[in-house]
Amino acid sequence: MGLKLRDRVISALRHEEPDRIPIDLGATPCTSVHAKTYYDLRKYLGLSLKPVRVMDIGQQLAEVDKDVLDLLHVDVVNVNRVLEPMAPHPYIYRFASVVDGSLKEVSDREFYIWRAPYGVDVEIPKYIEIVEVGEGFAGYSAGNIFGIIPRGGYYFWGLDRWRKSKPPLADVKSVDDVKKFDWDSFKVADDVVEILRKRAEYLYRNTDYALINNFIGGPGGYHDAGGQNLRGWDKWLSDLRVRKPLAEAILDHIHEVMMYNIKKIVNAVGEYVQVTAIAYDDLGTEEGPQISVQTFKEFYKHRYEELIGYVKKHSRMFTWLHSCGSVYPFIREFIDIGLDIINPVQISARGMDPEKLKKEFGEQITFWGGGVDTQHVLPLAKPDEVVDHVKKLIKIFAPGGGYVYASVHNIQPGAPPQNIVAMFKTAYEYGKYPIR
Amino acid sequence: MSVDVLSSIKDSLVNLDMDKTIDFVRRAVELGFKPMDIINVLADGMRVVGVRYERGEYFVSDLIVASEIFKEVMSILEPLITRVGEVVRPFGRVVIGTVEGDVHDIGKNLVITMLRANGFEVIDLGVDVPPKRFVEAVKQHKPDIVGMSALLTSTMVNMKRVIEALEEEGLRSSVKVIVGGAPITEKFAREIGADAYGENAVIAVDICKKLVEELHRGK
Numbered sequence: 067m068g069l070k071l072r073d074r075v076i077s078a079l080r081h082e083e084p085d086r087i088p089i090d091l092g093a094t095p096c097t098s099v100h101a102k103t104y105y106d107l108r109k110y111l112g113l114s115l116k117p118v119r120v121m122d123i124g125q126q127l128a129e130v131d132k133d134v135l136d137l138l139h140v141d142v143v144n145v146n147r148v149l150e151p152m153a154p155h156p157y158i159y160r161f162a163s164v165v166d167g168s169l170k171e172v173s174d175r176e177f178y179i180w181r182a183p184y185g186v187d188v189e190i191p192k193y194i195e196i197v198e199v200g201e202g203f204a205g206y207s208a209g210n211i212f213g214i215i216p217r218g219g220y221y222f223w224g225l226d227r228w229r230k231s232k233p234p235l236a237d238v239k240s241v242d243d244v245k246k247f248d249w250d251s252f253k254v255a256d257d258v259v260e261i262l263r264k265r266a267e268y269l270y271r272n273t274d275y276a277l278i279n280n281f282i283g284g285p286g287g288y289h290d291a292g293g294q295n296l297r298g299w300d301k302w303l304s305d306l307r308v309r310k311p312l313a314e315a316i317l318d319h320i321h322e323v324m325m326y327n328i329k330k331i332v333n334a335v336g337e338y339v340q341v342t343a344i345a346y347d348d349l350g351t352e353e354g355p356q357i358s359v360q361t362f363k364e365f366y367k368h369r370y371e372e373l374i375g376y377v378k379k380h381s382r383m384f385t386w387l388h389s390c391g392s393v394y395p396f397i398r399e400f401i402d403i404g405l406d407i408i409n410p411v412q413i414s415a416r417g418m419d420p421e422k423l424k425k426e427f428g429e430q431i432t433f434w435g436g437g438v439d440t441q442h443v444l445p446l447a448k449p450d451e452v453v454d455h456v457k458k459l460i461k462i463f464a465p466g467g468g469y470v471y472a473s474v475h476n477i478q479p480g481a482p483p484q485n486i487v488a489m490f491k492t493a494y495e496y497g498k499y500p501i502r
Numbered sequence: 503m504s505v506d507v508l509s510s511i512k513d514s515l516v517n518l519d520m521d522k523t524i525d526f527v528r529r530a531v532e533l534g535f536k537p538m539d540i541i542n543v544l545a546d547g548m549r550v551v552g553v554r555y556e557r558g559e560y561f562v563s564d565l566i567v568a569s570e571i572f573k574e575v576m577s578i579l580e581p582l583i584t585r586v587g588e589v590v591r592p593f594g595r596v597v598i599g600t601v602e603g604d605v606h607d608i609g610k611n612l613v614i615t616m617l618r619a620n621g622f623e624v625i626d627l628g629v630d631v632p633p634k635r636f637v638e639a640v641k642q643h644k645p646d647i648v649g650m651s652a653l654l655t656s657t658m659v660n661m662k663r664v665i666e667a668l669e670e671e672g673l674r675s676s677v678k679v680i681v682g683g684a685p686i687t688e689k690f691a692r693e694i695g696a697d698a699y700g701e702n703a704v705i706a707v708d709i710c711k712k713l714v715e716e717l718h719r720g721k
Contacts, residue, residue: 201630216602216603216605216630218602218603219603219605219630220603220654220656223605223629227605227607227628227629227630228605228628228629228630229628299608299611300566300611300612300615303562303563303566303567304563304566304567304570306563307518307563307567308520308567308570308571351562352684353562353702354558354561354562355561356561356562356563357561357563358561358563361563441655441684441685445655446655478654478655478656479656480655480656
């Protein structure tokens with residue numbers, strides 16, 4: 067008899083060795099699978115074929131069904147799931163339809179079927195409306211446009227990609243301009259947090275899964291999710307050096323929102339949830355960190371310290387940070403301010419050598435990801451090569467606990483189902499402690 | 503002193519100090535240096551920044567800052583260039599875009615920034631660019647180089663379609679083609695008939711310079 071799923075995850079996060087490494091597929095918008103790939107996977111597994119329910123509209127990520135969770139031995143789910151196991155507390159959206167102007171009142175648990183440009187029928191929640199435009203299909207969330215999926219595309223993208231809009235703070239010149247921005251619009255609404263609380267409580271009491279909260283609202287981070295999204299990717303990088311007062315002013319506002327939101331969220335779900343995301347904030351590129359450690363310390367470290375500190379002080383939740391690319395030098399800094407978990411552990415980026423990461427940081431931080439190279443191995447290798455690759459990574463990351471198995475970021479179209487099955491089968495079978 | 507001011511321009515650019523670079527450029531202008539002499543030391547400085555990035559001493563943020571300083575300084579120098587009647591010929595002309603189906607643009611934009619900071623004229627076609635638009639742009643702008651970017655394994659195949667379209671229109675031999683993006687490799691570039699693969703923005707600029715020279719030798 068194995069451990070309870072939740073206890074398995076907690077044990078791993080405490081840097082103990084449970085009976086086997088815990089496995090994640092679909093608990094976060096960074097450890098999931100694209101709807102197209104998921105459809106092909108179900109077909110390959112001989113499971114019932116039906117439209118794929120989408121849990122992240124922009125990235126077109128599948129909500130993973132219970133049958134697949136069971137088959138792949140997944141141990142953790144997120145609080146806002148829209149498939150079983152699912153909490154029975156809908157959130158009601160009220161908005162004017164962009165299609166016909168009528169007033170809509172729909173819950174986030176009502177769906178309709180849409181044929182996505184990549185040729186798969188997907189289930190889209192009714193508060194999302196999709197309208198054909200010149201570039202492809204524009205998506206509106208409760209009446210507000212959030213992106214366009216090109217014809218033949220796989221994802222929705224922000225309008226700035228087509229130069230149809232600029233990042234919201236692209237043109238601000240002064241600290242006063244920054245102040246005028248509607249920062250309160252980033253703050254999570256009380257009714258949203260209340261639903262989140264009910265869902266967390268329900269899943270805590272009625273399932274055995276470890277629970278992660280991946281909803282944090284607001285900009286979602288300080289650097290990539292913050293300054294770069296609000297100002298423009300490259301403009302923000304120069305702001306940090308040549309327009310420091312402006313950068314500081316923007317960060318002060320972001321931080322106020324981040325603290326406001328995390329307080330609400332911790333108070334709501336802290337009792338029920340084992341892991342909470344604190345930010346989705348890419349600090350790396352494939353070739354190296356985007357910024358120096360010195361810049362990180364100057365602008366971000368103290369703010370992250372307060373954010374993480376709040377969670378640690380007011381709950382027993384483990385803190386989870388997503389940061390893509392080559393982030394090696396920042397891991398030490400994050401350990402220093404109490405971060406528990408780093409994701410996605412992009413092992414193919416420069417300086418992200420698994421052995422070095424485990425040796426230097428393995429006792430102090432949990433790696434959640436790094437389980438298969440989704441760029442160079444999963445889509446291209448043969449199944450037996452995937453098996454060897456996964457075994458090698460588990461052998462490095464698993465000893466001593468502090469490891470949750472997941473792919474490096476989401477599994478994308480082009481990854482053959484044989485390889486995905488090989489990956490999870492190996493994680494389950496080879497991931498039993500003690501690792502041989 | 504007068505030679506010092508030129509090396510000070512270079513040093514302050516290399517040290518990513520915008521205010522000092524601008525100060526020294528103004529001083530150099532007062533001392534009567536020609537805009538072209540100043541542009542040449544700035545180009546030297548950009549080269550050093552690129553080398554430091556390659557060595558891992560500088561970060562992508564430093565490349566961006568250096569380019570922004572370069573842009574600021576050029577806005578001071580350009581009116582002077584017109585006044586003294588000098589002609590600044592761009593190093594070469596590049597038409598660039600992210601291929602059809604793909605809207606990733608960080609890498610492409612970084613290449614553009616670095617090309618411009620190194621004296622290239624760049625026509626940016628944006629993202630999700632179908633082969634037809636690349637062809638039209640080549641006809642219209644007569645570039646030396648066509649640059650293509652892709653981040654997805656599912657879209658990188660569209661690079662080949664652009665090269666085929668250029669061939670069909672009889673334009674292929676008039677341009678050099680460089681490709682780049684996370685999934686792209688040297689091998690892939692050769693297979694689809696591109697002339698070069700740029701592993702990163704700094705390398706891409708070096709290669710583009712070589713490609714322009716090759717092209718002009720061949721003409």
